[in-house]
Amino acid sequence: MKNKLTLFLLIFCLLxxxxxxxxxxxxxxxxxEAEGVPSGALIALMDSLMALPKTDIHSVMVLRHGKVIAEMxxxxxxxxxxxxxxxxSKTFVGAAIGLAISxxxxxxxxxxxxxxxxxxxxxxxxxxxxxxxxxxxxMTSGVTPDWKMREGRTDWVRGYLGKEIKTPGEHFDYDSxxxxxLSAIVQKVTGMKLLDYLRLKxxxxxxxxxxxxxxxxxxxxxxxxxxxxQSESLAxxxxxxxxxxxxxxxxxxxxxxxxxxxxKQSDTGSFGYGYGYHxxxxxxxxxxxxxxxxxxxxxxxxxxxxxxxxxxxxITQRRLVWNRLLPAVGDEPLTPGKDYxxxxxxxxxxxxxxxxxxxxxxxxxQYANKPxxxxxxxxxxxxxxxxxxxxxxxxxxxxxxxxxxxxPFGYKQWEKTSIDAYPPYSIEAKGRFTGIxxxxxxxxxxxxxxxxxxxxxxxxxxxxxxxxxxxxxxxxDVHLAVKANYSSDFIYLCGQ
Numbered sequence: 001m002k003n004k005l006t007l008f009l010l011i012f013c014l015l016x017x018x019x020x021x022x023x024x025x026x027x028x029x030x031x032x033e034a035e036g037v038p039s040g041a042l043i044a045l046m047d048s049l050m051a052l053p054k055t056d057i058h059s060v061m062v063l064r065h066g067k068v069i070a071e072m073x074x075x076x077x078x079x080x081x082x083x084x085x086x087x088x089s090k091t092f093v094g095a096a097i098g099l100a101i102s103x104x105x106x107x108x109x110x111x112x113x114x115x116x117x118x119x120x121x122x123x124x125x126x127x128x129x130x131x132x133x134x135x136x137x138x139m140t141s142g143v144t145p146d147w148k149m150r151e152g153r154t155d156w157v158r159g160y161l162g163k164e165i166k167t168p169g170e171h172f173d174y175d176s177x178x179x180x181x182l183s184a185i186v187q188k189v190t191g192m193k194l195l196d197y198l199r200l201k202x203x204x205x206x207x208x209x210x211x212x213x214x215x216x217x218x219x220x221x222x223x224x225x226x227x228x229x230q231s232e233s234l235a236x237x238x239x240x241x242x243x244x245x246x247x248x249x250x251x252x253x254x255x256x257x258x259x260x261x262x263x264k265q266s267d268t269g270s271f272g273y274g275y276g277y278h279x280x281x282x283x284x285x286x287x288x289x290x291x292x293x294x295x296x297x298x299x300x301x302x303x304x305x306x307x308x309x310x311x312x313x314x315i316t317q318r319r320l321v322w323n324r325l326l327p328a329v330g331d332e333p334l335t336p337g338k339d340y341x342x343x344x345x346x347x348x349x350x351x352x353x354x355x356x357x358x359x360x361x362x363x364x365x366q367y368a369n370k371p372x373x374x375x376x377x378x379x380x381x382x383x384x385x386x387x388x389x390x391x392x393x394x395x396x397x398x399x400x401x402x403x404x405x406x407x408p409f410g411y412k413q414w415e416k417t418s419i420d421a422y423p424p425y426s427i428e429a430k431g432r433f434t435g436i437x438x439x440x441x442x443x444x445x446x447x448x449x450x451x452x453x454x455x456x457x458x459x460x461x462x463x464x465x466x467x468x469x470x471x472x473x474x475x476x477d478v479h480l481a482v483k484a485n486y487s488s489d490f491i492y493l494c495g496q
Contacts, residue, residue: 023210024079024232030067033334039343041328042070048320054486055316056352056466059231061309066239074350076414076443081462082228083311086292089227090179094278096186096194098257099201105189108134115185119158127165135168136178137277138265142166145175150429154217157184172266176224183223194221206247208233215435228436231309238298238307262288284322294485304329313466313485355455357447359411363473364388372478374493379424393446409444409456416443423460424484
């Protein structure tokens with residue numbers, strides 16, 4: 001009986017590990033040269049991305065002809081980690097709207113007010129009455145964006161419809177709440193949340209199983225932000241769009257709808273080169289992108305038959321893809337040489353910079369395990385304690401809600417742990433993280449740049465956020481400044 005139980009557990013573990021692993025290496029892999037791309041150009045791209053100041057690259061994937069020809073996940077990141085994708089979520093909303101239209105559940109010309117009769121203001125203006133699905137898709141709703149509304153109230157649909165509205169269709173105003181209203185419409189016409197509808201129509205057929213989406217206080221997927229998945233799943237979306245909705249011989253998304261998504265539907269003025277249906281047109285002719293805050297991209301380049309995915313916690317320069325990579329892409333296969341061997345070695349050895357300085361300070365003992373009380377802050381931290389070991393610092397965080405956990409920081413290396421708490425998040429919407437499951441993983445490094453200064457770096461590796469903490473010890477006092485996601489400003493949590 002014991003042997004049978006052991007065998008069952010072994011088989012179960014193997015099945016689980018196979019399922020998890022299959023989520024991240026499903027694209028065929030090929031050599032760059034076999035697909036007409038010199039490895040040297042890929043090295044130049046990756047080196048340039050890693051060299052950008054105030055930039056932390058979390059992942060890069062380059063696909064040509066539907067095959068992965070290069071990828072990197074700089075330590076402490078890894079391919080299995082999911083990532084919040086901010087406004088990349090909008091393109092998934094655009095796909096869902098196209099699917100619903102193809103099933104005759106709605107039309108581009110449908111009036112928004114007709115979907116929400118019980119949430120309209122007492123007086124319906126002509127502009128509200130005129131607003132259509134198309135106006136939300138191409139960001140010409142006539143509503144002036146109010147990015148604080150989602151932080152101050154829970155009835156987002158009613159709040160949006162109650163705004164003053166200019167003439168729809170006349171002016172481009174990029175607004176995540178427009179996408180939220182589209183998510184609410186999908187839920188109205190399908191009887192299921194946006195995520196569940198996409199699971200049925202796209203995600204399950206494409207084997208995108210490790211995916212979540214934030215849910216609003218109204219029980220609606222947030223639409224304009226909040227999708228949480230792996231880089232390779234974002235690459236699958238890019239490849240689906242590059243293939244005009246075709247996936248493994250099946251037309252999952254109507255080809256004519258993909259064409260509309262990727263065509264110019266709005267003039268964005270100084271904001272860029274035009275906007276499609278929840279997609280951005282790029283400076284490179286014919287290229288479009290799935291685009292999220294802090295540099296989350298799926299670049300779709302039809303004339304090169306390529307998809308490039310980048311995730312990070314800053315804003316990278318897309319021009320590096322246009323200038324370093326694309327000019328070297330050809331139509332004929334090449335012969336792999338020394339550069340290919342260099343690429344294989346380099347793409348598995350990239351690492352984000354650790355904190356720089358010494359491993360110890362004579363002041364450490366004086367401040368060890370002493371409570372450091374903090375000012376009220378967006379992190380929700382109430383107090384900290386520091387433990388000092390020969391090549392490790394452990395920071396104990398006590399949150400305002402009483403939750404306590406440890407974050408370890410390694411010297412000249414990244415040390416990882418899991419926490420039950422939510423990570424830092426720049427979006428402060430009501431009910432944020434609803435629909436997102438943990439645990440979350442944190443990687444940390446530390447160093448003493450001077451005798452009285454301790455630097456801690458933390459990456460929330462299956463989310464997005466990066467924190468840089470600078471402790472300054474001065475005659476018994478502790479001063480702490482924190483910078484999030486390479487903001488230009490430090491936030492002082494204690495002292496000045």
